[in-house]
Amino acid sequence: MPPWRRLIPMAILLLGLALFLLLDCERYVSFEMLQRHHVTLAAWVARNPLQASLLYVLVYALVVAFSLPVAVLITPVGGFLFGVWLGAVLSVIGATLGSVVLFLAARSALYDVFHRKVGATLARLEAGFRRDSFNYLLFLRLVPVFPFWLVNIVPALLGMRLGPYVLATVIGIIPAAIVYASLGAGLGQVIARGEVPDFGIIFEWRILLPLLGLSLLALIPVVYSRVRAGPTSPR
Template sequence: MLKKVLFFIVLFLVLGFFYYFDIFMFTSPVEIKEYVLSFGIYAPIIFIILFTIVPLTLFPDALLAIAGGLIFGLYEGSLYVMIGALCGATLSFYISRIYAAWIKKKLSNKKLINLDKNAKENGFLIIFFLRLVPLVPFDIISYSAGFSSIKYRDFILATCIGIIPGVVVYANIGAQSFDLGSNGFYIAVASLLALIVFSMMFKNKLEKRLYENN
């Protein structure tokens, strides 16, 4: 019980700090870029921290991912987005494991995903396919996985592999944003559209099978 209380206090203080300084009040990737680069050589660390904490906020992950490409370029940006996303997913996962009852009261059943069926046997595949569909909220998947019996090892490995297409596409959009009209920019836009179409094709099927019917 003491560990739960201390963990909650730390989370509350960290989140309060971020909101006190309006850190998650960005309105565009450019604002994120200016903020992150203001830390100089520590910019990558700050960016990863932002991505780690974002599950505790209502800030869109996609905006941060695009900013990653804008700030660091496609390759470094994708790497830092991956690291930050995995850290954020881990935080969400363990928050659910620790505060399962409280989180369930705060999140409606329609938002949570029922992952417990066959979770022990097929946990990796379930998370992997969910991660391939960016239209399914990233943090909702992480919180829902924490409620289930899915092993963390399966959860984080499936997340790491499953988010690669989305991370690269969003980071590439950011990386190409300063070169509007170039072939690279059009390829980035086409990749994003393809990802959205793919997501729409599989989203409804996944919802029917995995979302709770209450």
């Protein structure tokens, strides 16, 4: 395969993001739009549950793959339309599919370039990340302060295998998906009261502390293996 063809998937994703921003499409995916059309939307989902579920997963996957800045609204909408548990499950499926697309595109387009530029400098970092890649990625997924798009790309640049990437992604995004789906399940009452939901709830200490605790648990096997191995002998 010619090298330039490896750039095509990533170029498509970047072009889609650029068009989304240039055309100001974010105004069509907003809480205000949900306020206006929530009754019609909920009625359509009730009449077409299977089609609605598949469409929701597809939309979520596209949002994540193109790194569109509206993902924070998509999961609550899933909770609003499908309930907490089904909404969370569909969100996890959609987010995982989109993450895999971006991961594969980044690995195809950027891995060789990245390693030609800084590979020697980061050789030890890459080796350490690969050795415990599942735990490191699980930690990054559970802590909601790292940009989701960045966490999708970095493992691709550091040579993580697809299987552990998918598993760590699925497990790592479940807690936040449940939190946001729970928030979304109450959107009907919020809209009826004329209020605006707090999408920053994930950063409240009552939510953030348990997530931080889970993220630290993900690193315990890494710390244990380092302690058990002992200090590295100098060469």
